[in-house]
Amino acid sequence: MTAPTVDQLVRDDGVHRDIYRDADVFEREMARIFKRTWVFMAHESEVPEPGDYVTRSVGREPVVLVRGEDSVLRAVVNRCRHRAALVCEHEAGNAKSFRCQYHGWTYRNDGRLIGVPHPERQSEDVRERLGLVRLPRVESYRGLVFASFNPDVPDLAEHLGPAARGYVDRFLDHCMGLPLVAHRQAHRIAMRGNWKLQVENGLDGYHAGFTHRSFFDVMRRRTGASVRYASGLPTATARAFRNGHAAIDPETKSRKPLIQRVSTLPGAEEKLEAVRAQVGDDKYDEFVGGVTGAGINVGIFPNLQLIGIHIRRIEPVSVDRTVVSVRPLLAPDAPEELNWLRLRYHELFYGPAGFGQPDDFEMFDRVENGLDDTEDGWLRFERGNGAEDRLDEGETALGNVTDETPQRGQYRQWRALMAEDERA
Amino acid sequence: MTTVLSEDLTARCARFVYAEAELLDERRLDEWTNLFAEDALYWLPMNPEQADPGDGLNLVLDDLPRLRDRVSRLTSGLAFSEEPHSRTSHLIGNVRLLPGEQAGRLAGRPVAGGEHVVAARCVVGRSRRGTTETFHARTVWILRPTGDDFVIVVKRVDLLNAADPLPVLTFLL
Numbered sequence: 001m002t003a004p005t006v007d008q009l010v011r012d013d014g015v016h017r018d019i020y021r022d023a024d025v026f027e028r029e030m031a032r033i034f035k036r037t038w039v040f041m042a043h044e045s046e047v048p049e050p051g052d053y054v055t056r057s058v059g060r061e062p063v064v065l066v067r068g069e070d071s072v073l074r075a076v077v078n079r080c081r082h083r084a085a086l087v088c089e090h091e092a093g094n095a096k097s098f099r100c101q102y103h104g105w106t107y108r109n110d111g112r113l114i115g116v117p118h119p120e121r122q123s124e125d126v127r128e129r130l131g132l133v134r135l136p137r138v139e140s141y142r143g144l145v146f147a148s149f150n151p152d153v154p155d156l157a158e159h160l161g162p163a164a165r166g167y168v169d170r171f172l173d174h175c176m177g178l179p180l181v182a183h184r185q186a187h188r189i190a191m192r193g194n195w196k197l198q199v200e201n202g203l204d205g206y207h208a209g210f211t212h213r214s215f216f217d218v219m220r221r222r223t224g225a226s227v228r229y230a231s232g233l234p235t236a237t238a239r240a241f242r243n244g245h246a247a248i249d250p251e252t253k254s255r256k257p258l259i260q261r262v263s264t265l266p267g268a269e270e271k272l273e274a275v276r277a278q279v280g281d282d283k284y285d286e287f288v289g290g291v292t293g294a295g296i297n298v299g300i301f302p303n304l305q306l307i308g309i310h311i312r313r314i315e316p317v318s319v320d321r322t323v324v325s326v327r328p329l330l331a332p333d334a335p336e337e338l339n340w341l342r343l344r345y346h347e348l349f350y351g352p353a354g355f356g357q358p359d360d361f362e363m364f365d366r367v368e369n370g371l372d373d374t375e376d377g378w379l380r381f382e383r384g385n386g387a388e389d390r391l392d393e394g395e396t397a398l399g400n401v402t403d404e405t406p407q408r409g410q411y412r413q414w415r416a417l418m419a420e421d422e423r424a
Numbered sequence: 425m426t427t428v429l430s431e432d433l434t435a436r437c438a439r440f441v442y443a444e445a446e447l448l449d450e451r452r453l454d455e456w457t458n459l460f461a462e463d464a465l466y467w468l469p470m471n472p473e474q475a476d477p478g479d480g481l482n483l484v485l486d487d488l489p490r491l492r493d494r495v496s497r498l499t500s501g502l503a504f505s506e507e508p509h510s511r512t513s514h515l516i517g518n519v520r521l522l523p524g525e526q527a528g529r530l531a532g533r534p535v536a537g538g539e540h541v542v543a544a545r546c547v548v549g550r551s552r553r554g555t556t557e558t559f560h561a562r563t564v565w566i567l568r569p570t571g572d573d574f575v576i577v578v579k580r581v582d583l584l585n586a587a588d589p590l591p592v593l594t595f596l597l
Contacts, residue, residue: 185470185481190589214502218493266465266487267478323589328481340478344485353468353483355497358592362505 006419010411013382017371019414020194026319033302033417034059037243038139038146038159040304040313041065041075043329045143045181051094051109057315058147063135064088065145068110069096075138075147076111081130092184098132107132141165142172143180144304144311160300163396164245167298171306174294175331175338176287182311183343186327187351193364195303195316198324199410201360202305202312203297205238205248205401206383211363215349215356223260236401238384239391240409244301248401255289262291265344271337278335287334291341299406301413308350309342320368326350326357381407437542437567438519440574445514445546448596453495456596457488461568461575466491467532468597472562472582477532483586483593494596503594510595513549520544522564530564532578539577540567546581550595560584561597 053066062078080100087098106115111132139156293308305312349356384403399405447456468483527541567574
């Protein structure tokens, strides 16, 4: 039996269960998606100084993103060229060099091999030949660092495109336009489920009012205000851009309900007074409303989402295991108390013990169980299909916030990347 | 004489935290919440060295109103990650009273006169939908005497793997 073709697995309005279950499909995704396109690595503020590094993955490839002594950011494969042991065991740190502790091969932080114990029994050109494998492309957009194994991938700005860049800008400017830096800690959740379940869910404007009802109920009880997510509001939109990027935009202008929610945070009263004293009455609402984020969800295919105040990185582990990292962003130039409130609001909804995010993981778990069914076999992304408007000279497909416009866009890109070999 | 008193105090504190765990494991959550003082903190940090609850990203940082929110959400039938809910089994060992300096560093807030800082090692089994997992933690309580009993001023739980990718932790530790 031959493997199913991409067109048999993904249609315009739905996907087949095999793309979440078939280990061969997962292998092809690692090769055709994660090895071929731009993959998000980190925020520049995680590696500000020469020698600063973070260990990450591109698909499953272990990678070190490291700033060299020349201040250039490089991505190198975290694997000794000799006998394949990792050369860096830490999640983050600062190092002038990385030493493989198996036989002592040592690499400078730009990847060059500089030390081989007992070199007399090694060919003379070993240092020139066997530096750490370097990813040919590393680029950043407004502090978001991406890397690619594909030397021919288009420039990052072009890959993102103007419409998605506009939403990334809006997200990054949400704290009064002040520069944002990544927090040193991130919530990380080890989820049972295929990585694409999180890709779909982060841009899903349909689920919030159902999956997260309990969060909205708590907020209603505490604030006295009945605020639900803008599901179904005619002005709230879902958008698909080029290359699988997408956004959902509830377009709620009122900050009052958000400020009410912030005021329920532990210790908020005192912190809010301190914020008011520092920013003044006129800017208070805008500052405090921004504690909850930009109010939009932005997805950069395949592994980056910008939601709330956080950067979400999706790491596929195996066909049914994924690690999701959510790292808050803070504004060092804003009042300290505002950043304190940002972290508290983030903790309220997100992380393994938050009031919101765990229920998404529960749904992924239930999907994983439901995928046992083979009678139907199809998952449907047909809401609003065929009823989308086109904006930005056709670049943007525009639907209502509950439409599955983003997911259709994500799977168009999935299909385009996965089908390349089949066409060749 | 002092030693005898202190032994007795350790034993009383241990009895209290055993009873607290039993309320969790029997899912008597309203009674459990009532053990906490008005100014209480229920705290799961991600860094065992963290001294100030606000200085870092936490898994949980609840004051009493938020803790009540947490329990009411868990029992609402709409907190789907706990629907059906987890069954837990807390086993508490190495119970000891912490001396002043160490107590101050772990307690997350100044310890008032008369309050006791209790530390223990906990093994928590958690079973849900056919899967049983084990969690290990160092737990620290600040207990404030009230009459014959105590109220919880702080309950701090440092999971051994708090900084690693974690499963959903919506049950109570």
